[in-house]
Amino acid sequence: MAFTTMVGARIRRREDPRLITGRATYVDDVRQVGTVYAAFVRSPYGHAKITSIDTAQAKSDPHVLAVYTGEDLHHAHNLKASLPVAHKMPDLKTPPHYVLALDEARVVGEAVAIVVADSPYTARDAAEKVVVEYEQLPAVVDIEKAAAGPPYVHESLGTNVAFTMPFSAGDPDKAFAEADVTIKQRIVNQRVAPVPIEPRSMVASYDAGMQQLTLYSATQIPHLLRTQLAIVLGLPENKIRVIAPEVGGGFGAKLNVYAEEVVVSWVAMQLERPVKYIETRSECFQAMIHGRDQIDDLEVAAKNDGTITALRLKITANMGAYHQLLTPVIPTLTMLMAHGCYKFENIAAEVVGVFTNTMSTDAYRGAGRPEATFFIERAIDMVAQRLKLDPVEVRRKNFIASDAFPHTTATGLTYDSGDYETTMDKALAIIDYAGLRKQQEELRKQGRYLGIGISTYVEVCGMGPSAAMPAAGWDSATIRVEPTGSITVLTGVSPHGQGQETTFAQIVADELGVPIDHVSVIHGDTDKVQYGVGTFGSRGTAVGGAALKLAIDTIQAKAVKIAAHQWEANPDDVEYRNGKMQVKGDPSKSMTTAEAGFLAFMGDKLPPGLEPGLDATRRFEPPNFVFPFGTHICVVEVDAQSGEVKFVKYLAVDDCGRLINPMIAEGQIHGGIAQGLSQALFEEVVYDGNGQLLTGTLMDYAIPHAEQVPHYELDHTVTPTTVNPLGIKGIGEAGTIGSTPAVANAVIDALAPFGVVHIDMPLKPEKLWAAMQAVPSNGSVR
Amino acid sequence: MIPAAFDYVRANSVEDALRLLTEHGEDAKLLAGGHSLIPMMKLRLAAPAMLIDIAGIPQLDGITASGGGVTIGALTKHAALAASADLRKHAPALWDAANDLGDPQVRNRGTIGGASAHGDPSADYPAVLQALDATFTLAGKGGTRELRAAEFFLGMFETALGANEMLTRIAFDAAPNSAYVKFHHPASHYAVVGAAVALTLSGGKIASARVAITGIGDAAFRAGGVESALQGVNPNDAAAVKAACAGAARGVQARADTFASASYRSAMADVFAARAVAKAASAR
Numbered sequence A: 001m002a003f004t005t006m007v008g009a010r011i012r013r014r015e016d017p018r019l020i021t022g023r024a025t026y027v028d029d030v031r032q033v034g035t036v037y038a039a040f041v042r043s044p045y046g047h048a049k050i051t052s053i054d055t056a057q058a059k060s061d062p063h064v065l066a067v068y069t070g071e072d073l074h075h076a077h078n079l080k081a082s083l084p085v086a087h088k089m090p091d092l093k094t095p096p097h098y099v100l101a102l103d104e105a106r107v108v109g110e111a112v113a114i115v116v117a118d119s120p121y122t123a124r125d126a127a128e129k130v131v132v133e134y135e136q137l138p139a140v141v142d143i144e145k146a147a148a149g150p151p152y153v154h155e156s157l158g159t160n161v162a163f164t165m166p167f168s169a170g171d172p173d174k175a176f177a178e179a180d181v182t183i184k185q186r187i188v189n190q191r192v193a194p195v196p197i198e199p200r201s202m203v204a205s206y207d208a209g210m211q212q213l214t215l216y217s218a219t220q221i222p223h224l225l226r227t228q229l230a231i232v233l234g235l236p237e238n239k240i241r242v243i244a245p246e247v248g249g250g251f252g253a254k255l256n257v258y259a260e261e262v263v264v265s266w267v268a269m270q271l272e273r274p275v276k277y278i279e280t281r282s283e284c285f286q287a288m289i290h291g292r293d294q295i296d297d298l299e300v301a302a303k304n305d306g307t308i309t310a311l312r313l314k315i316t317a318n319m320g321a322y323h324q325l326l327t328p329v330i331p332t333l334t335m336l337m338a339h340g341c342y343k344f345e346n347i348a349a350e351v352v353g354v355f356t357n358t359m360s361t362d363a364y365r366g367a368g369r370p371e372a373t374f375f376i377e378r379a380i381d382m383v384a385q386r387l388k389l390d391p392v393e394v395r396r397k398n399f400i401a402s403d404a405f406p407h408t409t410a411t412g413l414t415y416d417s418g419d420y421e422t423t424m425d426k427a428l429a430i431i432d433y434a435g436l437r438k439q440q441e442e443l444r445k446q447g448r449y450l451g452i453g454i455s456t457y458v459e460v461c462g463m464g465p466s467a468a469m470p471a472a473g474w475d476s477a478t479i480r481v482e483p484t485g486s487i488t489v490l491t492g493v494s495p496h497g498q499g500q501e502t503t504f505a506q507i508v509a510d511e512l513g514v515p516i517d518h519v520s521v522i523h524g525d526t527d528k529v530q531y532g533v534g535t536f537g538s539r540g541t542a543v544g545g546a547a548l549k550l551a552i553d554t555i556q557a558k559a560v561k562i563a564a565h566q567w568e569a570n571p572d573d574v575e576y577r578n579g580k581m582q583v584k585g586d587p588s589k590s591m592t593t594a595e596a597g598f599l600a601f602m603g604d605k606l607p608p609g610l611e612p613g614l615d616a617t618r619r620f621e622p623p624n625f626v627f628p629f630g631t632h633i634c635v636v637e638v639d640a641q642s643g644e645v646k647f648v649k650y651l652a653v654d655d656c657g658r659l660i661n662p663m664i665a666e667g668q669i670h671g672g673i674a675q676g677l678s679q680a681l682f683e684e685v686v687y688d689g690n691g692q693l694l695t696g697t698l699m700d701y702a703i704p705h706a707e708q709v710p711h712y713e714l715d716h717t718v719t720p721t722t723v724n725p726l727g728i729k730g731i732g733e734a735g736t737i738g739s740t741p742a743v744a745n746a747v748i749d750a751l752a753p754f755g756v757v758h759i760d761m762p763l764k765p766e767k768l769w770a771a772m773q774a775v776p777s778n779g780s781v782r
Numbered sequence B: 001m002i003p004a005a006f007d008y009v010r011a012n013s014v015e016d017a018l019r020l021l022t023e024h025g026e027d028a029k030l031l032a033g034g035h036s037l038i039p040m041m042k043l044r045l046a047a048p049a050m051l052i053d054i055a056g057i058p059q060l061d062g063i064t065a066s067g068g069g070v071t072i073g074a075l076t077k078h079a080a081l082a083a084s085a086d087l088r089k090h091a092p093a094l095w096d097a098a099n100d101l102g103d104p105q106v107r108n109r110g111t112i113g114g115a116s117a118h119g120d121p122s123a124d125y126p127a128v129l130q131a132l133d134a135t136f137t138l139a140g141k142g143g144t145r146e147l148r149a150a151e152f153f154l155g156m157f158e159t160a161l162g163a164n165e166m167l168t169r170i171a172f173d174a175a176p177n178s179a180y181v182k183f184h185h186p187a188s189h190y191a192v193v194g195a196a197v198a199l200t201l202s203g204g205k206i207a208s209a210r211v212a213i214t215g216i217g218d219a220a221f222r223a224g225g226v227e228s229a230l231q232g233v234n235p236n237d238a239a240a241v242k243a244a245c246a247g248a249a250r251g252v253q254a255r256a257d258t259f260a261s262a263s264y265r266s267a268m269a270d271v272f273a274a275r276a277v278a279k280a281a282s283a284r
């Protein structure tokens, strides 16, 4: 590798000046002449039959251009297609998921009709004039009740169980029979809402002359969205252009194909007018996918020395009312990662996906892996507590040893590399673990409750080998050396905060020897960029960056041929050195990539048989996932009078391999930790028994303000991977995955003197206060 | 997030505002900082046909605070209260609350008059102004009238303000030994429980105490039992203060939400009252 000056440097994000000076273009900033505005009429009930819809009054409003119901689409316009779900499960139940509810609504917020008017205000007013009569049906919200029997979310299925997936490895029964101790615990991983600052936003327009549909959407997957729109709308894919302009946060929630995107596109075609829809925050809470929502019933078998010998696991996952794009796939990732960074050989598991009258769950930062890390890291602490061992030692005892890589896990993944103990030891030394334990002891005597929580996580990302993905797992990059020497990069990934306009330019600047300002990274427009899979699953750099590296290799190989021809040298004797070409061992003559690009453009100075132009498009098919890991340590103090949690310290030592831009990696970790600790302490989507959403605004649903998060102390180790040519592992989700259990373990550790073994998240003050009403052990005072 | 249609008019004086209120009747609402009213309109929980903007009325913005007493115009912004050194000295409870309310945007727009007139059961000032035993001046067509804080806050989003009345001024005696402490709701940052305390001290003991609690019931209330129990207590004796603050919310029908149950809220009234007593007694 020729990494020299840019890669590894803390280059400021090139994206930021436009973002922080208000010059960025988000979907709502897209202004097109003649734009009209959509508002959706949504079900106020969790489950109801739609007995009639009267649109007459809304249609008679002079501001209104059109009103469509599910019935209109389905019958009058023959738009019967169902929204896609990507999966490879043989017996998955996939009930129809129409873009506007037909006859029945199954979740609060389900779109029932669309109203289009000349302003967002008149559209909202007119939506209130659509009179929908509902007949309420019994709703089911509780996952276990739903799994057990009626009422059914989809009556025609005769069950609420979408799928069951059993798994077994080794001989768990034998291990349980021979165990010194067994621990059984139900762990609820609560439902959370992604809450990106920018809600779902879209504007569609249709050029009837060209028969061309253009959709601007706040999406993480412009190409996949285009493909799915083509299928659902029955249009040729080459007549659809999807543009993801600036996207204000995705977190997995914009890795989807939403009903609104389809309906707004379709309406734009009917009206031949641009149609804009920016959802409100309340709609975002109702109708954007949610994350997590699993009941994890866990049984652990262990030896007295802390060795864990077997796991039994039942994952009951809430699908919501319908499948969205990856709904059923998420809990299968939980099962895949059920052993974390430990060498568990005996696992019996079952995943059950269950429909309820709630919004669909789907990918939310971490997507299935945080749930696994959470119960495993809690289980390690429970084993330690039961056996009166230090949780650090129980981790040490069970780690996959540093010299045991590659390691194939019981669930069939191959971890190519890892070094869990080194990273943990580094964290313990930085935070002075022994000193903290002593301090904890002292404070307990004064009736103060310090808690120390450790989480040693590993996660699977860099999604992924196509064979193991619900759809394509590769990604693409094009590099064009323009005639005047600037370089255009077209990436198939679709960054929306991950900083690849900077990191990709850093890589190109080093490898092709150009100033970073000469490199422009373009993404998110299907008419500009070759097909790419998008940004999710911490794949942007691990897969998209790897494709970029392949394209660099191709450019260099051709440039070398051009230079060799000029110098009448053998191409094998020409090499790139510090970003320039020279004859090996002879620095007297050199040529830049830009100079080679100009020659390639002029076309008359090329070796015979070499085509003009200096550009390359390459695709990278990952041979494996990547497996970043790390140790997070959280220290909290819990107030015995009120149960309030105060952060004392937070340390994360992560290993994502080679760091292209440490500052950007740290930014990803900061945001990840904030979201992870927020699940541990604050967040919870609550529906009542009828499927009414009780946490539908930011007045009820807590996401942390700056003052509610601690100072993050960060460090890292570097264990490169050979899975991709950059030696890097994804870092977008690691912070979320590592932090939730670290915080929960800290809070529960603080409450150990009260005999607390486990409390479900969110660890709200009231729950902690209630647990602290017990008389504390070891003579401490309250 | 998209309000229903409304009209807008600016009032130049109190008289002007009162005239417009009478003229437009029930469909009209006064608009001060807009930080309670506009969110309600965006959620379509309120749909006034006419907004009468009083934010520009000149005489109603300002703080005079001295050992003699404190007078605050109804249009004084939270940020001005939070930045006032005089207020910090003469009525630290209100200074605490102003500093701990909302975020910078809210503090730069919202007013003490609006926050009081709104009657939000989780707002901070209703407790503080009761602990300070403030006097509210209400202007109406027939002139002005004065009400004590305890008479002003009546219930959930309910105050003694008449339909065609406007709050113009809030005044109270200096209370250098006062404090406000708050248990923030993690989402809204309003008070799950807020406790305001004003003490007079004599010989290291509490001579008299006013204690008011917000966030628990339908409106902020005075904790009379705690007030008498605190008399004669050494405020630095944590056990004694705790004992005196027990049952601060006794007899109050506590509310519950997804964050905190009624019984927990009531229990926290005791804890936060005791914290407020300790803070009020400490020199600042």
Ligand SMILES: Cc1cc2nc3c(=O)[nH]c(=O)nc-3n(C[C@H](O)[C@H](O)[C@H](O)COP(=O)(O)OP(=O)(O)OC[C@H]3O[C@@H](n4cnc5c(N)ncnc54)[C@H](O)[C@@H]3O)c2cc1C
Pocket: B029, B030, B031, B032, B033, B034, B035, B036, B037, B038, B039, B074, B075, B100, B101, B102, B103, B106, B109, B110, B111, B112, B113, B114, B115, B116, B117, B118, B120, B122, B123, B124, B125, B161, B165, B166, B167, B168, B188, B189, B190, B191
């Ligand atoms: C994000 C956010 C966070 C907040 N956090 C807190 C918090 O932590 N604690 C807290 O206590 N509050 C909080 N608030 C509310 C804030 O204090 C508001 O500023 C205040 O409640 C209303 O004041 P205003 O001047 O904005 O009034 P407006 O919104 O303009 O008016 C509110 C109501 O009072 C009436 N009104 C206004 N002025 C007068 C007057 N002079 N005479 C008669 N009627 C009048 C109006 O007609 C209206 O009905 C928050 C608000 C927001 C948006």
